[in-house]
Amino acid sequence: MTVFLMMGFPSKASLMICEQSFKLWLALFSTLLFFLLPKTGVSQNISYVTDKVRIEDYDIIFKEIKKLLEENGQFSKAVLLAENTILGEEQDFEKFDQQITNLARFVKYHQNTQHTIKYNQPDSSYYLKNHSIFSTLFDTLTVLYNSRIYTTDTILFSYKADDPTKQVEWENMCVTNLLNKRKGNCHSLSYLYKIIADKIGAKCWLALAPNHIYIKNFSQQYGWYNTELTSRSFPSDAWIMASGYISADAVRSKIYMDTLSNQQSIGLCVLDLAKAYEYETKNYYDGFILQCCNLVLQYHATNPMALLLKAETLKKVYLKQKEENNSTVKQVYDEMEVAYITLAKLHYREMPKEMYDKWVKQMRQKSTNK
16 A cells, blocks of 8 residues: 555645646546546446347447557557447547546556656656556555545445356446456456556556456566556466467467557557457448458458458358358368468467466456455
């Protein structure tokens, strides 16, 4: 727990010296009140039925995210566009961005009060910013002001370990839901971390592992290091490989544990859209899922999720066309074969369920013990 003391108002003389710090305190205090107030927002469980298919909505949002991808735009905008579609919401970006700004204030306040970290490299600002993001999300900030104690317990975020793969509630993957309920999975926690980092100018990268997303950081003093938000830890590459069932060949092929560019990160939002469309419609045949996969692969040729979803979708299309004696069945089969062969060449292998269940149990225990 981090403790900061604010004992009454400063004197008139010191106020002139500390005016900037005082303004920061006022902004922080108002933000704290925002987080202490009751929240309303996303709470519905996503369980669509066929008569609620919103194909036109998906097409419109696909085009908007595609434009962001082509222009290397804001990751946060792509996230909200995808989530509004997935959840059937119409949350305004300004409201969403204000929530991120409120968190960024705490990060900045934490950063400005850190005097114990001995790090003197040229990239010290980036290192401290990432340290402050992590601490703001998972550490308690306590402020003593005019003999009253205010804490940020209501801001702290945690791992929702009972639904890590969003099989029960799709909302667990959404940052909008995470901001309201303070619980999420690796997907929403990692997205939120990057969004805050983008907001304050910190450098970090999303990275993939089987059924998992985490954060990679770099510092001139320590080199590359991993930030695992589900267990609130900094595991070694060896641990991620062993626990994630990742071979050295898969790392060398960059299918896993590689840093994703901003465009490749936006590509994950396109995949989120495709997976939600699959979940909602079970329609593999109208080309929307394949359109999403092809766009992602245009910017991230080794994305394992896009390759696998494309291969599995083409397999369903092939079987349907074969049964109907469709004239394009061979073309579909050839495309499917290429997708599966590409996965094999990249040393993709599916993580056994028992290993994944063991990993989730470890994350749950680590998260509980922190």
